[in-house]
Amino acid sequence: MGGSPPFRRYERTQMTKVLLIEDDDETAEEISAELTGRGFEVEWSSNGIEGLDKARSLRPDALIVDRLLPGMDGLAIVDTLRKDQVRTPVLVLSALGAVNDRVRGLRMGGDDYLTKPFAVVELVARIEALLRRPSESRETILRVGQLELDLIERTAKRGERDIDLLPREFRLLEYMMRRSDQLLTRAMLLEEVWNYKFVPTTNLVDVHMGRVRHKVDLPGEAPMIHNVRGAGFILRTVDQFG
Amino acid sequence: MLQVQFLRSNTFRWASAVAGLFATFVVILFGFIYFNIDAYLVERSDGVLNTQVAFLASLPFEHSVRAIEDHLRQDDRGVRFAGLFDPNGKRLAGNLEQLPKDIKLGAPPLTVRVERSAGRQSADPLIRAAARRLENGNIVLVGRNVDETWEISHVVGEALVLGLLPAFCLCLLAGAWLSLRAQRRVEEVNQRVRRIVAGDLRERLPHRDVDEPFSRLAAIVNGMLNEMETMINALSGVGNDIAHELRTPLTRARLILERGRSNATSLEELQAAADKTVAGIDQALSIVTALLRLADIENSRRFAAFGSVVLPDLLRQVYDIYEPIAEDKQISLSVGIAGNLEVRGDRDLLFEAIVNLVDNAVKFTPEGGKVAIELAQAEKGAVVRVTDTGPGIPRQETEAVLRRFYRSDKVRHTPGVGLGLNLVAAIVKLHGFRLMIHPGPGGCIEILCPDRRLDRAARANAVSCAA
Numbered sequence: 001m002g003g004s005p006p007f008r009r010y011e012r013t014q015m016t017k018v019l020l021i022e023d024d025d026e027t028a029e030e031i032s033a034e035l036t037g038r039g040f041e042v043e044w045s046s047n048g049i050e051g052l053d054k055a056r057s058l059r060p061d062a063l064i065v066d067r068l069l070p071g072m073d074g075l076a077i078v079d080t081l082r083k084d085q086v087r088t089p090v091l092v093l094s095a096l097g098a099v100n101d102r103v104r105g106l107r108m109g110g111d112d113y114l115t116k117p118f119a120v121v122e123l124v125a126r127i128e129a130l131l132r133r134p135s136e137s138r139e140t141i142l143r144v145g146q147l148e149l150d151l152i153e154r155t156a157k158r159g160e161r162d163i164d165l166l167p168r169e170f171r172l173l174e175y176m177m178r179r180s181d182q183l184l185t186r187a188m189l190l191e192e193v194w195n196y197k198f199v200p201t202t203n204l205v206d207v208h209m210g211r212v213r214h215k216v217d218l219p220g221e222a223p224m225i226h227n228v229r230g231a232g233f234i235l236r237t238v239d240q241f242g
Numbered sequence: 243m244l245q246v247q248f249l250r251s252n253t254f255r256w257a258s259a260v261a262g263l264f265a266t267f268v269v270i271l272f273g274f275i276y277f278n279i280d281a282y283l284v285e286r287s288d289g290v291l292n293t294q295v296a297f298l299a300s301l302p303f304e305h306s307v308r309a310i311e312d313h314l315r316q317d318d319r320g321v322r323f324a325g326l327f328d329p330n331g332k333r334l335a336g337n338l339e340q341l342p343k344d345i346k347l348g349a350p351p352l353t354v355r356v357e358r359s360a361g362r363q364s365a366d367p368l369i370r371a372a373a374r375r376l377e378n379g380n381i382v383l384v385g386r387n388v389d390e391t392w393e394i395s396h397v398v399g400e401a402l403v404l405g406l407l408p409a410f411c412l413c414l415l416a417g418a419w420l421s422l423r424a425q426r427r428v429e430e431v432n433q434r435v436r437r438i439v440a441g442d443l444r445e446r447l448p449h450r451d452v453d454e455p456f457s458r459l460a461a462i463v464n465g466m467l468n469e470m471e472t473m474i475n476a477l478s479g480v481g482n483d484i485a486h487e488l489r490t491p492l493t494r495a496r497l498i499l500e501r502g503r504s505n506a507t508s509l510e511e512l513q514a515a516a517d518k519t520v521a522g523i524d525q526a527l528s529i530v531t532a533l534l535r536l537a538d539i540e541n542s543r544r545f546a547a548f549g550s551v552v553l554p555d556l557l558r559q560v561y562d563i564y565e566p567i568a569e570d571k572q573i574s575l576s577v578g579i580a581g582n583l584e585v586r587g588d589r590d591l592l593f594e595a596i597v598n599l600v601d602n603a604v605k606f607t608p609e610g611g612k613v614a615i616e617l618a619q620a621e622k623g624a625v626v627r628v629t630d631t632g633p634g635i636p637r638q639e640t641e642a643v644l645r646r647f648y649r650s651d652k653v654r655h656t657p658g659v660g661l662g663l664n665l666v667a668a669i670v671k672l673h674g675f676r677l678m679i680h681p682g683p684g685g686c687i688e689i690l691c692p693d694r695r696l697d698r699a700a701r702a703n704a705v706s707c708a709a
Binding site: 207 | 517527562563566567570590593594597
């Protein structure tokens with residue numbers, strides 16, 4: 001952990017290839033420009049059938065699929081790929097609401113669903129999260145930098161210092177530690193940590209995050225939890241002298 | 243047209259059929275009575291004839307002639323017949339010209355045609371007669387005209403006509419009246435429905451406050467129309483409201499963008515303007531999102547996601563989430579749970595509803611106030627109650643708050659879209675629960691969850707107790 005620079009954003013050994021299947025030219029252009037700018041290699045396809053072909057032949061690392069497409073429904077593409085044992089993570093975009101069983105199924109299957117309109121940061125954060133899905137490790141102790149979380153004893157430590165966490169704070173920290181150095185948006189946290197299927201008006205996430213941050217980062221310690229303005233939060237690995 | 247139509251109406255046809263059936267039964271009944279009386283009279287007169295023949299046969303010749311004459315003389319109505327004939331059938335005494343050909347001697351009385359000696363009547367009457375051979379070879383015969391049963395049939399017939407005809411007519415009249423009445427009501431309903439179809443949504447079906455099928459139907463239809471009217475009115479209002487609500491943040495965004503474009507002197511200033519614009523657009527979008535979600539829930543008729551929801555867990559979870567937020571605002575948030583209550587429902591939606599109520603309560607309660615989440619056991623199920631020490635909802639606004647975009651003037655400055663309670667109401671309605679908004683001061687909103695399983699269990703209990 002000591003070797004990597006503290007403010008490195010994403011760590012990738014080779015170009016990550018993302019296939020975007022979206023029929024609206026302008027939306028597609030914006031998305032691919034943003035992703036290309038962040039170091040992704042983007043393939044674009046404007047209809048469902050061609051998109052499905054490309055998904056099979058190009059072997060992308062992730063797919064972004066619009067739900068309403070000429071030729072084929074976005075969810076049908078996901079179904080077809082899954083039947084062919086293609087496990088590529090998929091992010092489905094849609095203007096349709098998310099109170100739907102099929103969407104619930106999508107999320108259970110490890111894929112993600114984003115309702116239009118969305119912020120670009122949100123899209124990128126979710127693609128990052130899909131690409132770096134935490135492995136199903138059997139580890140019972142999570143470690144990020146000095147931070148240590150014992151999943152069995154339900155205890156947390158930063159270095160030698162014990163951190164006293166409430167159950168919900170523990171869950172939040174666990175989620176963040178499994179996705180360290182990743183941007184986590186408020187919507188992602190609400191869905192995953194609080195099981196919210198909707199976005200409340202109150203700044204829930206900030207209040208809870210504030211509590212956890214007060215406990216994790218004491219004055220004088222190098223901050224680990226960072227607030228990314230207008231986007232969300234990142235738990236960054238810092239070494240002792242960071 | 244109405245007059246002809248009622249003849250063809252179903253009601254009238256039924257009435258006619260019933261009248262016809264009734265008449266047939268009455269005719270059969272009267273016929274039965276007639277034939278029984280007839281048979282009874284014939285049997286009785288046959289008995290008398292037997293006695294008389296036996297009596298005449300026992301008398302010596304001289305006496306029997308006189309007895310026959312006496313017997314005939316006492317007959318005012320001319321229904322008695324008697325005769326004494328020699329062995330060859332020649333008349334010796336009585337009012338018969340000759341011995342009837344088909345008479346059987348010594349047999350029980352028979353119906354035979356006879357010829358009168360006096361010829362008082364033109365027709366040869368048909369009578370019941372019994373005859374017997376005497377010891378001296380003569381034959382004695384006694385008969386009786388049973389044509390009087392015709393009189394009975396006459397009386398019966400008269401009674402039939404006097405009773406049946408009016409009854410039949412009454413039936414038809416009643417049928418006609420009922421049919422006409424039904425026709426009128428249907429016609430009235432038709433007219434009103436036509437007016438409703440034409441767009442007059444305030445029209446209602448006529449109904450009286452009596453427990454009668456037609457009125458009940460009308461009441462149900464009227465209830466449906468009420469609901470539809472409210473819905474349609476709400477719908478037409480919503481279009482305007484949405485336009486208005488969207489316009490506000492969009493106008494703001496446009497102004498900021500325009501001013502930023504012409505006035506910004508540095509990249510930072512332009513970025514600040516862009517940020518503000520994005521915020522404005524985000525607010526407009528959040529309105530759209532909230533509306534879509536509301537429509538999603540209101541149109542949802544699927545209960546697939548319904549399961550058993552443990553309310554105490556749900557409330558504790560909401561408490562967990564809001565406790566730090568309340569603390570930040572220096573509001574004391576408490577949760578009080580009485581009993582382990584479960585309801586059938588969609589866990590996520592119920593969670594959302596309660597979160598909305600608590601969110602509102604925390605938002606509108608001033609610093610130092612109190613917000614309480616309570617779960618209580620009521621008579622017929624569970625009550626989720628969220629109370630606060632904030633201003634609450636004034637009595638005159640308890641209904642208005644359920645209107646889309648309604649925001650009390652006092653809270654205009656607090657952020658929000660004005661759809662929160664709509665959402666709660668929609669979720670509550672989907673579950674078949676009830677939302678109670680109690681007027682202030684102090685907020686108090688309740689969700690009444692009648693537990694249907696509880697009902698069933700109670701009924702099962704009652705049954706087992708009875709057993």
